[in-house]
Amino acid sequence: MEKLINLYKQWAGEEPADVIKLAGQGSNRQYFRIIKQDGDTVIGVIGTSRDEDHAFVYLANHFNLRQLPVPKILAVSDDELCYIQTDLGGTSLFDAIKGGREAGGRYNQKEKELLKKTIRELPNIQLRGARGLDWSNCYPQPEFDVDSVLFDLNYFKYCFLKPTDLDFHELKLEANFRLFAKDLTSEKMDCFLYRDFQARNIMLDENGNPYFIDFQGGRKGPFYYDLASFLWQASAKYSFKLRRELVWEYYQSLKNYTEVPSVRHFVHRLSLFVLFRTLQVLGAYGFRGYFERKKHFIESIPPAIQ
Incomplete structure (x- = not known):
């Protein structure tokens, strides 16, 4: 969690107003809704597999270049075990x-x-x-x-x-x-x-x-x-x-x-x-x-x- 918060601070240049853990998505990854000081939100992810996280980040960046409807990657840690992406809301x-x-x-x-x-x-x-x-x-x-x-x-x-x-x-x-x-x-x-x-x-x-x-x-x-x-x-x-x-x-x-x-x-x-x-x-x-x-x-x- 500390690593994710540090990544957020490096990216946003500020402390988060709040961090809310989201319900499990059927995987070992942990998801957090990070609330910015202005009220906007982003999603923080902590993974357990560097290769899996790398695959997601690579694919998300590639799909965004193709202008496909996927989240945008905003920041990635050096070890690729945590990253920040755009928040697509709460309705699946x-x-x-x-x-x-x-x-x-x-x-x-x-x-x-x-x-x-x-x-x-x-x-x-x-x-x-x-x-x-x-x-x-x-x-x-x-x-x-x-x-x-x-x-x-x-x-x-x-x-x-x-x-x-x-x-x-x-x-x-x-x-x-x-x-x-x-x-x-x-x-x-x-x-x-x-x-x-x-x-x-x-x-x-x-x-x-x-x-x-x-x-x-x-x-x-x-x-x-x-x-x-x-x-x-x-x-x-x-x-x-x-x-x-x-x-x-x-x-x-x-x-x-x-x-x-x-x-x-x-x-x-x-x-x-x-x-x-x-x-x-x-x-x-x-x-x-x-x-x-x-x-x-x-x-x-x-x-x-x-």
Whole structure:
């Protein structure tokens, strides 16, 4: 904390009026809202991984050069373990669509428009964000490849399949995993794969325009991954009709940035990534539920499968 305050004083030339710790964001990083003497605010971040922080700072600076809707980096410590960024406010897309989620997926028109506005902006960061990007700065790896796919598939096998005592042919499953990994990585794209594109990582301004945060795990990869991550989140409870509308919005927006495949090919490829994301999620829920005995994750398994 002292290091962050010193960084703020070097940048602002004054003591902060107040510092408020923000709720955890599901990572080891600590976030603080720093209130300036004039009442304006900035966000201070204390990280635990230099490589992860470096990835975020590099990507944020690169995206800002591309005039993409992300926070601006204002100051970084010499060891890159803390930094100061612009404050995008306190309203996330997750908060803004809470009503529809709690109503079992019955989203009102305003909530649907926020979702459409967000999904239309996704190709912007994926395609324009990839231009001129030095992938060697990405963390923990520069590209979505066969090894990373197999890691996630084996995580599913050991953390979900095996603890459930389901009977399966392990050698045949491994062979299928290798074929699946080869298929998922068969189309090379010069595209930014966000990796953690979800409603919690999208902030909204007063006009409902989306701003993106927490993209430090991003890498080079196919654009289908983020679309599958966002629309097939079990907790969101999107209806089939709404999901189809949002896929269409994305497909139409994608045309503004690159040559798109046929609808048939697009839907086929997307379905592969939906399956992959489902297996990833089940692996994570299996670990949290079966091994860490967290009830919430055990209860989350049936809707994830559905």
